[in-house]
Each structure stands twice: as structure tokens, then as C-alpha cells.
Amino acid sequence: MLLSITWLTEFTPYTGSIDDLAHLLTMLGLEVEEIRHPFAHLDDFLVGRVTSCTPHPHADSLHLCSLDLGEGRIRDIVCGAPNIAADQNVAVAPVGATLPDGNMIQKVRIRGQESAGMILSEQEMGLGEDHSGIKLLPPGVAPGTALPQALSLDGAVFDLGITPNRADCLSVLGVAREVAAACGLPLHMPSISLQEDKQSASASLEVHIDDPKLCPLYQARVIEDISLGTSPDWLRWRLMGMGVRPINNIVDVTNYVMLELGQPLHAFDRSKVEGGKIRVARAKPEHSFQTLDGQDRTLTDEDLLIWDANRPIALAGVMGGANSEITESSTSLVLESAVFDPPTVRKTGRRLGLSSESAYRFERGVDQPGSSLALERAAQLISSLAGGRILQDRVRSEPRPWQPVQVPFRPQRSRDLLALDVDDSFCRQTLTRLGCQVQEEDSEWQVTPPSYRQDLEREVDLIEEVGRVYGMESIPATLPRINKPLHPGPAPEQGMAGYEFLTRVKAWAQGLGLTEVITYSFVGGKELDQLGLPEADRVLVHNPLSADQNTLRTVLTPGLLRSIRTNADQGAASCRLFEVARVFTSQPESETTVQEHTRLGLVLTGHRHPHTWPFEPDEADYQDLKGVVENLMYSFGLQRCRFVRQTGHCFLSPGVVIQQNGEEIGFLGRVQPHLAKAAHARSPIWLAELDMDRLADRYARQQTVYRPWPKFPPVHRDMTLIAGPDVGFEQIQDLIRSEAEKGHLEDVRLIDLYQPPEQLERNLTLRLRYRHPAKTLTDKEVDAEHNALGQALTTRLPLRFPST
Template identity: 50%
Template sequence: MLVSINWLRDFVPYEGSVQELADKLTMLGLEVDEIFHPFELLEQLVVGHVLECEPHPDSDKLSVTRVDVGNDEILDIVCGAPNIAKGQNVAVAKIGSVLPGDFKIKKAKIRGVVSLGMICSERELELSDDHSGIMVLDESLEPGTNFVEALGLERTVLDIDLTPNRPDCLSILGVAREVAMAFNLPLTMPAIAPMEEGDEASSQVNIVIDDPEQCPLYQTRLVDGIKIGPSPAWLRYRLLAVGLRPISNVVDVTNYIMMELGQPLHAFDRDLLAGNTIRVAVADDGMQFTTLDGQERKLLDTDLLIWDSEKPVALAGVMGGANTEINEGSTQLLLESAVFRPASVRKTARRLALPSDASHRFERGVDQVGNTYAMNRAAQLIQELAGGKLLSGVAKAEPKPWIQPQVHFRPERASRIVGIPFEPSFCAKTFTALGCRLEEEDSSDWLVYPPAYRLDLEREVDLVEEVVRVYGIDRVPETLPVVSHEMGRKSGSKQFDFASLIKVWGRGVGLNECVNYSFVGDKELDFLGLPQEGRVHIANPLSEEQNVLRTDVGAGLIESLKFNLSRGNSELHLFEVAKTFHADPESDTKTREEERVCILLHGNRYGSGYPWPQEDCDFSDLKGLLLHLFRSLHLPEASFACVDGHSWLSPCISVSINGSGVGVAGMLRSDLAESIKTRSDVWYADLSLPQLQAIKDQCRIAFEELPKYPPVRRDVTFVAPLELAVGSVMESVLGQNQKLLEKVQLIDEFRPENGDAKNLTYRMTYRSPSKTLKDKEVDKTHTKIVQAVVKELAVSLQ
């Protein structure tokens, strides 16, 4: 919202500094983004008096002038305007001046005559589109007077950034109310006394509103015998200062009132309206309507229109129609002033990509009570600027009159919310300054009646906000809230707490956590060979790259891998805790969700550079992380087995605990890895969080006494076929159920070149809970186990 300081002073006699005003408004919640001079470039111009004007000796269309620009300075200027004449006061740009459009004035020789400046037209100064001749100024002005000062142009405009809940401040009047309240100044409203004559307007126009919810109020005034022409300079300059382009006297008045009072108005050429009925009703679905900008719009049956007796004539609250536009030949005027449902205007304006100053205000709500005042002020200005006869009375329909809300307010409650005591007298003074009416001021529970222009005051907390806003948010001391903390307190959600535990683990082992969008593209899922069945497509996707919910967390992690590889980052140790989504007709939401934890490894297993060796991650790194996770959750031993048929992992290993599958691990298929230009193997694991949590819930941590006696260790090497799994030997050893055997672990594997067997070396640990073992006791048990394994698995001893 652009606010002219001079215009503001028409309402409040503020005489302080502009910076003080800007600071105060900002602290009141009306943030001033910028203080600027809308006519800054014109400050370089001066008023000049034409002393002599003679025809150019070498041109029929040019004139040579001598211009007094003050301070005893006379300039010779060549001018091409047909209306230049001796004795005129004109706008002069001296050498070195820069005009709008970055046009710099330089000394020039025009057909042999030196020109030391430029006499300007209104278009060259961007004050209007008139380029028929130079701008002739008031003859009473002194030569050398600053041009901006001479014309009374606005020197200071505030650019205020408003929040959507303050539509009352989308006007000079609204900001003036805030200034009057903040500085304890009187607020003066412009006097209106339109001269009425002739027939009653209500007898000339019948207004019909189909749906009161869509349009609570619609009223019009009629003016006959108007003359369309340019607006006076003061009006044009004020509109330019706040960013609006002058058009004609009637249209400029409607824009002026919109900026001044916040009420959008619309002027129809009454001669172009069919019949004597104005109807507010929705459009026919699919109908075409041409707006003032000349564009044909396709409408829906939810778009609200203004109709005459035969046709639509305006998009309600958004833009008028080209078929009833005010033009140079218009003589009869119907002035519309209405209130429309904000949601209806907002939907229409956004769907048609047709924002306007009017829709911006209607979308946020306008003052239904002040509507009549705005219309009458506009009618009076039109009379003054365009002439004509204003018909008596108003043609009006108000099927849903405004009802003043009442809001309870407790001063003590306000003090508790903000944390500082407020005097009831201060609260009462604040509400009165805001235009509210009070009842029961002496009680602890007041009734506050907000004015019609404060649509945001609906609840007690809104009134509390007003009190602290006026008191000064900067005056409220900073205090830390009281936070009660219980040791070991959790969120209350077992699933959330378990997922948080997994995230803490992942960061603790040095993995980097990823948070990817739940939305992916079909092409990402197709790349991984995931089935089409079960995908949940988005009805209104942000883009084709995000048109479906992921069915595998890997889709996002692979994209993270590609993104990093393309930027030269190849050492990736990633994990993500996220949900997958699958279509499920039996679910209430038609979608089944499952939370997963996934790990992706690529590149060097250690940090880069000295002293770390350059070794790429392999399956042992991935398996080690999984085993570490299971141990940190106190889960039973996991088992791993090769499986076939995974769509994008090869080899693929199933991961099971207590015979229940909890996920898979493996390597990204080589063809897929090659297509995304990986620099080493990509290892990936995908585990189900609900299954891990269910297993954890069934486990009980058992405490054992620390061993008192020393262990005895024996190593044995088996020669086994290449296809024999390492775990099969360990299962066979443990399956002998020897009480002295404490644990068995693989410590070495050797595969001879061109051989058909491998050497597996295991270390077996023996211990007795009651005594120190002797060698012969250990040898006896060890021999029994080794012989049993050789017999069961067809392996041999080295």
C-alpha cells in the first residue's frame, strides 16, 4: 500500500518527521518497507519564463527561445512544440538533468543553433500521455522555482507492507486512523454534500441479488449529463504518486476513492446498459465474457457477475466489462458501490489470473457501513469534475445487513496472555481510539463492539493483540517461558520415539541423514523397475517430476546419489527414515503407509586423504552397519541369505531376525549404476521399522554375571566348496550344543586362484563358568565339534 504523506495530512494534522511516522507505523504492525520520492527525477527541473520566441532560421517546425530560469540565468533553447509562445512559464530541464527513461540532457546544436536545455511536455515527464505540446505552467510562478515545489507534487510516499488481516489499512483513511490513534491526533473526514435533483434513483433502477451470501449489499447512484475529459492536475498527480495511471475524470475519481477510503467503485455507461434492472448472479457455465482489458474470459458457474436486463456487464469485484465501458462519448453514468463475498472474488481473480486493485480489497473484505459514504463522496467529485445532474437518492438492495459483532474482553486475561499488567483504563482508551464501542467498562468482563471496518476483530485474543500492539511490542520485556522437563520423558508416540532412536543411531555411526520429498516421478520408480500397480498418483502434482507418492525410499536416495555425483561428491554414506505409500482399497485413506530405514553407501569407506587408505565400500561395510544397528537395539542375531528376483538389487540379500524377514540388502545392479555414472559399487539396505519395533518389543534384556575364568581359543581352517555359505559352517558348529563353546567367529577367508574351493578359518572360544579349563578338556570338545562339521558339510581340514 502506497501512502502519500500530503494526502494523509488531509485526514490527520501530523507534523512530525517522516522517519518517526514510519517507525511508529512499523511497530504498530504496518511495516514500512520504503520511504521514497515518486517524482525524484523531476527535482532537477525548474520553472522557466519564455522571454523571446522566434522561428528557427533553418526549420519550419522549430522555434528558438530565450528562457529565464532564475538567478539571472538566460538559456537559449531550441523547441519543437507547436504551442510554445513568448510570455509562457514552462518546465525546463537544464544541461545535466536526467529525465524519466534515463534521458540525459546535453548541450546540443540543432540545425546550426546551440540549445542549452529542454522545454518539456507532460509525457516526457511521465505526468500524462499528452505530447501535443509543451507543458504550460501557471503564469504566477517565479522563474527558477523548483518544478516539484511549483506544482505541489508529492515528495514523500510510504510503501507499507500489510498483512492480509488488515484490509482497513488498504486506504489513506485506514492508515490515518492508525496515525490519529498513535499520536493522539484528531481525525477529520472530508465533508460531503452532493447536490441532488430530479427523479429518485430507485425509480430508475431495480436491483436484484440472487444470493445474499455472495453479495450482502449493492447500491448505485445515477448521474446524467456528464462530460468525459481529463482530470485536473491535482487529481492526476495524486494518483501518479501512489502508482495509478490517470485515465479520465470519472474513472480517476473511482480510483481516487478506492485509494482514499478503501472502497472499490465501478462506473457504467448507463446508455450501454439494457433495461432498468441490475442483477447480481453467477455466470452460466462455459460462457464467454470480455473484460475491460479486451480479453475474452471463459467463466464457470461459480463466477459472480453483474448483469443488466439482458447480458453480463462486469465480473463482480474483479473487473468491468468492455460492453459498458465509460468512453469519450458517455453522458449518463451508473455508479456501483457494493460488498462481495471475499472467497468468491478471490477464486475468480486467481483462476483467471486477473488481479486488480479492486479485487485485492474485495478479497480481504470492505467496510459495509462506510460503503454509502464512499459512494456519495465519489458522486460529489464526479459532479465537480465532470458536471452533470445527480439524481436524488440511491438505488439499493441490502439483503444481508451488517450486524455489529460483540466480543468479550477481560483485562486480567490480557495481562496473563502478554505477561505484563495492563491498566483497564488503558485498554478502554485503546478500544475507543480504534473505533470500538464498550459496555460494562467497570466489570472484569467487558463487551466490545468493533467497527465495521475492523473485520479482523472476532475473538478476545484479537482484542488482546490490539492492546499489546498499541502499548508497544518493543516495550514488552523478554522473559523465558517456564518449561517443565522430566528425565526420560518421551513424545507419547512409540512409533515416533522408535524412529527418533534410529535417527540418533544413524548420525552416531557417521551416516548423513537425507530428507527427500514423498513426491517422486513415475520415471524414478520405472528406473528402479518397480511395478505400476500400487502407485498412488497425485491429483494436482506440482510438476510431472513429482506426480506420484514413492513406493520405495530408494527412489529418493538414488536421486540424492545422482545429485551429489554430478557435483563431484562421491563419498556418500547416507541414510533416510521415511514412509512409503501403496494403494490400498481397503484403507480409509485408500493408501497404506509403512515407515522404512534405508542406508546407501558409495565411494571410499574412510575419509579422503592421508592417512586413510583408498578402499571402496563393500558388502562388509553394509552388513557391519546392520549388525551394529541390531545390537544397539538389543535384537537377536540376524541371518542373511541370498535371494533372487529383486528389481534393482543384484546380488540381493534377505535379512531375517528370529525367522522373520525385516528387509533386504544388496548392490545396485551394474547396468543401473553405469547409467547414472557411479564411480564405485552402490550398496543399499532397506529395513522395515514396524517389524524391527515389533521384534524389539518382544525382547527382554537379560543381565549375566561377568565371567570369572579365562577363555581358551582354538583356530581351525576348513577347506570348503566355493558355493558353501560362511554362515552354514557357523550354524553347524553352534548346532553341536557343546556347553563349553562360548562363541565362534570367522577370522579369515582365502580363495586360491583357479581353485574350486576356499579356505575358511574360524576361531572358537571355550569357557567354563565354574573352573579354569585344561587343555585336554578343550581338545576333546574341539575335536568332537570339528569332526561333526566335517561329516555334516562335506568339508575337509586343511
């Protein structure tokens, strides 16, 4: 939201610097994202006094003017405007100034006469569309005054980041309340004094609301004998400074009051409201309605409309209808100020792709009692600027009046929660300045928040306000006391992986050279369809931001593939990524109907060593990713895994199930080629996902055993075996480990694998390590045990030694 500092000071007399105000608002939770200067392009322009104006000697349509620019500066300027005359104050662009269109003013000769500057029209200053003549300025301004100062233009405008819960700050008044409360300043409300006509509005117009939940309040003013025209300079320039394009005096007033007080308004042409009736009701299914932008919208029975006696005339809270628009021929209007159900407005706007400043405020909730003030303020301005007659009485229907709520508040609880020694008087003063009514009752107070603070619902909300006004940056940083057990693993947390365990997993992955990504929990149903994932497991989002985010992810794969695509599009073809995050599956029988699991996603694509010499073009493959998974188990002391080939995986080919103790803990494999192509990958994508909840449980329950360092040296022996395609290394490893229990074999590793061309058999070279805990083994003892192991392998498995 944009905030004019000049406008703000009209509500509260803040006198500090712009930078101090920006810091104050940011610390109050209203982050100043940018400081704009909307009229900075006028800084080089000056007020000039026309001391003489004579006809140009060589051109009938030109004038030779002499201008006083202050401080003794006299400039001769040739001007062709028809309304130029002596003794006028005008806007001047001196030599060296740059116009909004980018042209620089230079000293030139026009029909033989020197011209040192340019006298500006409204269009040439970028302040409007009028270029029929020069812009005449007030006569009392001294020559040489900077143009922004002479016109009282907004010098600085804040771009505020307003959080969704602070709808009250979507107006100048709302931010002024914050500044006044934080600085102890008074708040000045705009004065309103209406001159009502004797004719009653309720005699010719009535309001009916079908569903009070969708519209708790609808009220309107009828204004006759209006004259549509251009708004005065102050109003147009104030709107331009706030980023709003001026249209006409009626529309400009509604926009002005919305920015000032936060209440969206809408004006209907009174003659186009048929039957003297306004009805707030849902749309009919498949109803077509043309909005102000000229687009035909197909509605559903979930959309809310404003109807007259015969037809819809506006899309409630979103946009008006073309059939009731104010035009140049309009002579009377109905001015609407209403409160609409935020979810209904939000759904309609999202579904139709319509966004407006009005909808932005209605979606977050407007101040129901305050809507009357906005209506009266707008009616007064329209009457003064468009010459209208305000008919007596407001046409009003309020089937659900606003009811104040009482929130219990304990000062001691605020001290405990904030860890601050704030006394009762500070708490009382803070809440009172924020507009709350405080009723003190011993240790527990009853606080009634104002109608515009709909976010204050619980005691903790009030405590947050105390801390916010105290100053979040003033709260001292204190480390909490943490009691850690001697056991190295974290305690189980209700079946979910704990923070400490996940932090260690992330540190492990980063140490392995993987890059962490963080992706959205929301995915599109089409993404899950492309992966072939079942619909029964999905959790749909009731109010999605878009069709691409209408489902909670059931796997991490969609986000990882999007990350691959983003990197590939930026020229990073080789990626080693990981993500630790939650996935969600439907569980209707549970209390929340949703089950959450923490998962680790791993993905490799591209060169195995993309940034190291000799830059060999070998690509990452199954062995690389399998090694990463095995390294995870080894690093955390977990039992080794089994990798079982899986046929018919929905998006991996080949696919492998990762098992531990016969239980599936994840999957691994190559992403199917068409999915890798959609991710713009230039190499195969190898992906794995593991269940962190199960691994965290195993990690927490493992027993740590301390062994003394070995005192005697190991002895190594290599063994090469020839195996057919139906014998896996895992079978060989299992048999060796079972035989190791009988002797002194300590470890076995595969160090080489060779498969001759056009042959199915493979040569496997193993390195075995032998060690005795109480003495040094002799070569004779090792050879005997080594030969016995070889004999067992060739006898019990279809293996043989190479022929010599």
C-alpha cells in the same frame, strides 16, 4: 500493497521521519518490504522561468529561449514546442541531467545556436503520453525549485507486506487508522457533499440478489451527462506513484477510491444495462463470457455474475464485461459498490487465472458498512471531474445487513497471556483507538469490533491487539520454565514424534553430513500418479493455489525429488539430503478424516565422497544408505533392523522393506530410472523413508542400562568364509550372536567382501572380538572358542573355509 506517505499524512498528521514510520509499521505487523521513490528520475529537473522567447534566426519552427533557473542561473535553450512563450514556468532538464529513457542532457549547438538544457514535455518527464508541447507549470512556483516539489509528487512510497487477515489495511485509510492509533493522532476523513439531481435513480433501475450469502449488499449510483476525458494532473500522478496506470477520469476515480478507502468499485455504461435491471446470480454451466481484457471465459455454476435483464455484464468481484464497458461515447454510468462472498471470488479468480486489485480485496473481505462511504466519495469525484449529474437516491439491496459481534475480553487474561503488566486503562485506550466499542462489566468486558476489523473474532485476537500496540519489540524475552525428567527419552505425545526427539534426529542427520531440506506439504496429483501411489489414500485440497498443489503429500518422496532436480539444475550433482516432516493419508472414519504421520526422508545421489581427495568417481549405492539407517538405530540405542527385499514396489527398483520386531517401519531402495531422469539426476538416486512416530515410541519406552567400563583387554580374531548366493550375512550374524551367548564373544563385524570374477560365491571376512568380564583371556581359550564357532557355522549353514 503500495502506500504513499504524502497521501497517508492527509489522513493523519504524522510528522516523524520516513525511517521511523517504516519501523513503526513493521512492528505493528505491516512489514515495510521496500521504500520506493517513484519520481526519483525527476530529482535533477528544475522549474525554469522563460524570461524571453524569440524566433530562432536559422529555423522557422524553433525558438531561442532564455530561462531563469534561480540563484542567478540564466541558461539559453533552443525549443521547438509550439506552445512556448515568455513569462511561463516550465520543466527544465539542465546539462548533466538524465532523461527517463536514459539519455543524458549535454550542451549542444542547434542551427548555430548554443542550447544548454532541454525544456520538457509531459512524455519526456515520464508523467504521461502528451508530447504535443511542453508542460506548463503553475505560475507561482519559484525558479530553481526541484520539479518533484513543484508538482507535489509523492516522494516516498512504502511497499507493505499485508497478511491475509488484515484486509482493513489494503487502503490508505486502513494504514492511517493504525498510525493514528499507535501515535495517538487524530484521523481526518475525506469530506463528502453530494449535489443530487431531482430525478430519482430508483425509477429507472432496480437491483435483485438471488443468493444473499454470495452478495449480502449491492448498491449503485446513477450519474448522467458525464464527459469522458483525461484526469487532472494530481489524480494521474497520485495513481502513478501508487503503481496504477491512469486511463480516464471515470476509471481513475474508481481506482483512486479503491486505494484510498479499500472498497473496489466498477462503472457500467448506463445505456448498455438492458431492461433497467441489475441481478446478482450464478453463471450457467459452460457459459461463455468476454471480460474487459477481450478474453472469452468459460464459466461454471460456481461463478458469480452481474446480469442485466437479459445477459451477464460483469464477473462479480473479478473483472467487468466488455459488453458494458465505459467508452468515449458514454454519457451516463451506473457506479457499483458491492460486497461479494470471498471464497467465491477467490475460486473464480484462481480457476480462470485472473488477478486484479479488486479481486485481491474481495478475496480477503471488504467493509460492508464502509462501502457506502466509498460509493459517495467516488460519485462526488466523478461529478466534479467529469461534470456528471448524480441522480437522487442510491439503488440498493441488502438482504443480509451487517451485524456487529461482541467479543468477551478479560484484562487480567491479557496480562497473563502477554506476561506484561498492562493496566486496564491501557487496554481500554488501545481498543478504543482501534475503533472498538468497550463495555466494561467487572472483570470481563464486552468489546464490539468495528466493521472493518473482521479479523477480531476471539478474545485472543483482542489480546494480540493490546500486545501489538504495546510493541512486540518491547516485550521482554523470558525463558519459560521447563521441567525435564531424568529419563533421557521424551515422553510419548499421543502417538506423534515429539519435538525433542525430532530435534535430536535432525542433529544426528546434520552431524552425519546430510543437508536438511524443507518442502511443501502440497503436491500435485500428477506427481503421485507418476510414483504409482494409490488414489484412495490421498487428501485433496478444496481450494488449491494451483493444480500443482491440489493434494496433501502421502510420502516425502515428491519433495525430495524436486530438491534433487533443483540442485542438479544448479550444478550440484552430488546430494546427501534429509527431511523430517508430516505426511497425510485419508481416514474417513476419523473425526478429522485425515491421519498425520511424521516421517524421515533420506536421499543420496552422486559421488560417495565428492569433495575429498583423491576424488574417486565411486558413486553412493545401497550400502551407503543402508549404513545411514543402521547408524540411526545405533545412535538412538534402538534395536537393529532387518532389510527384506520387496518385489513390485511402485517407485523403487530394487526396493527393500525396513522391519523392526517384525513390524514395517519404512522402506529403502533405488528410485526407478525414469523417475531419476525426470529429476535430472546424473547418477542413481537412493531413497529411504522411516516412520518417526513408531521410532519415537520405541525410543521413549526403551530402558537405559548402565554398564561399567571393561577392565580387561579384548582379543580379536579374523575368520574368512565362502558363502553361496543364497546365504546372506544376516543369517551368519544371527547364528554367531546365538552362539555368543555360550561364550565370550562380544562383537562381530564384516570387514571385507570379495567375489571372484564370473563366480557366484563370495568371500566374507569377519572380525570377532572376545572379552572375559573377570579376567584376561589366553590365546588358548580364545582359539578354542573361535574354532568351535567356525565349526558351528560350517555345520549349520552352507559355508566353508577357503582351502589352504
